[in-house]
Amino acid sequence: MDKIAIISTRLGGIDGVSIEANKWADAFIKLGLEPVFIAGDFNKKNSAKYILIEHMDFNHPEIIEIKEQAFTRAAENNIKEINSKNFKLREFLEKTKDLIKTKINSEIKRLDVRYISIENALSLPLNIPLGIALAEIISENKIKAITRHHDFYWERKEFLKSCIEDILIKYFPPVLNNLNHVVINSIAQKSLFLRKKIQAVYIPNIFDFKLLNNPRYQSLKIKKDLRDFLDIKENDFLFLQPTRIIRRKNIERSIDFVNKLSLILEKIIYLLITGLTEKHEFKYFKEVIDHAKKTGVNLILCNDYKNINFKNSNIKIKKVFKLFNIYDVYNACDMVTFPSDLEGFGNPVLEASAFKKPLFVNNYTVLKDILDKGFDFILINKIVDEKCLKKAARVMLNSKYREKVTDKNFKIVKKYFSSDYLIMALEEILQKKR
Known part of the structure; x- marks a missing residue:
């Protein structure tokens, strides 16, 4: 049975992204695939299906610091490049991206993953190094991937001012031949096309009536x-x-x-x-x-x-x-x-x-x-x-x-x-x- 890796910053909770990821996992099973979950935070642990990579969590201290430097302090100081206490943002971004990328690649190889399904990690820059890492993994491995967008950074006031606009444009989301984009509402579908000329598939969230x-x-x-x-x-x-x-x-x-x-x-x-x-x-x-x-x-x-x-x-x-x-x-x-x-x-x-x-x-x-x-x-x-x-x-x-x-x-x-x-x-x- 081919494996599909479901990837996000956190999974297994009661938030909308986690709940919908589980529904997709059930659908993948019915399509003959075996889901494995890779994230930075889980409610469910100690299982071969749940692979924890701590730097993928948007609440990881280093990821919070990167986000603070990129957005909050950029908005406050209105400057293009920020150094604070010898903290060089882009250098640290690259280092953290490489760490995450190496660990995800290792798990993909170990588990022989054939497909990737990404939940919102290429939509909102809550974890910037993770977004870059995923784009590079998909591009370099030529692996077939789906990325589902629950919302976009340009819809959120907190992400409108930054010192990494070039990174946001390139990676959130990236345009790659083997990456299929899915949105959960028609407004997002139009917005993504206007911004990046990406033709996304509209798949609304669903309810599994077998539950009843x-x-x-x-x-x-x-x-x-x-x-x-x-x-x-x-x-x-x-x-x-x-x-x-x-x-x-x-x-x-x-x-x-x-x-x-x-x-x-x-x-x-x-x-x-x-x-x-x-x-x-x-x-x-x-x-x-x-x-x-x-x-x-x-x-x-x-x-x-x-x-x-x-x-x-x-x-x-x-x-x-x-x-x-x-x-x-x-x-x-x-x-x-x-x-x-x-x-x-x-x-x-x-x-x-x-x-x-x-x-x-x-x-x-x-x-x-x-x-x-x-x-x-x-x-x-x-x-x-x-x-x-x-x-x-x-x-x-x-x-x-x-x-x-x-x-x-x-x-x-x-x-x-x-x-x-x-x-x-x-x-x-x-x-x-x-």
Whole structure:
């Protein structure tokens, strides 16, 4: 069985890139390939399938320093070349690139890898040496590769000013004959062509409906066990925010939504946030906590946070994922909240629809690709207004209306976003003669 290496800065987590990489891995298996994973950080370790190369992690201290030099300090100082404490950026970039390249090449040779599938590492310059290394590996080895772009550096404010513009233009992403580009929304497809004349294949994210055949997700007992674990009473509502705690997710909108809706319904609503914050987003994390305390919204976090005291407050820690998985939470919740401003795609939209849950969502740019299919969501344009609250109240109080809305969304997601389409699209790319 031929091997395909799935490569990214980090894999195996609950972020969108990791989740989608796993779906592609399943599709590759169905196409007769054996996936192996190469990354700088994993939730899953101690397996022959998971190869850890620490310098591939964008949170590695040396990679953070390179990124700081290239972007943050360049923006602050507005200079073309930066030396700080004898730190010569381009020399260090080259040295780190060579280290990463040698290690990846070694694993490719050892495992006899025939194909490479790259997740976002050639899209965002979170790990600049990794991007350069991958481009050189693909070019020099003449190995057939697919790179999936979840978003691009020119879409992010933090990457607009740099002292490595030539590197960004050449490598993020590179133009190579044996590299096939995939995007997850039509806006990215147009943007990539306008910028680099690259004809990318549009493959939206998908939901594997075979998952729903698992008796676990039909079990009323597991649903009850989870709600009991969270101390949620039968008449209370559980809303799910299935994201990390980072600024672009706009969790304060979910808090405002829950606060206002609970007053209208005269019900207790708990907002469960599944993801962690990031080191550089800790200020925002504190803002979310303060906002929840100020509004009195019942917030449930799934992870411990040291040096923060949540005692005697409306915020509690419940380590849900020691006993349950994310799909258990989807199954047990009453509504999904996703008021993000910026997404490459937005997996919670599909997941909420597949589990027949109402969705409160902000009208972020690429949501148009999904909305055009005919979905019916509780939609806002950045503001939690009376219209969305009225619709949400109707959804929660009128079971027939809720069933009508969620059944409609389920049928649409099954028709347009299933794994069958993904398998067909990937097979076509792999069979290309180039």
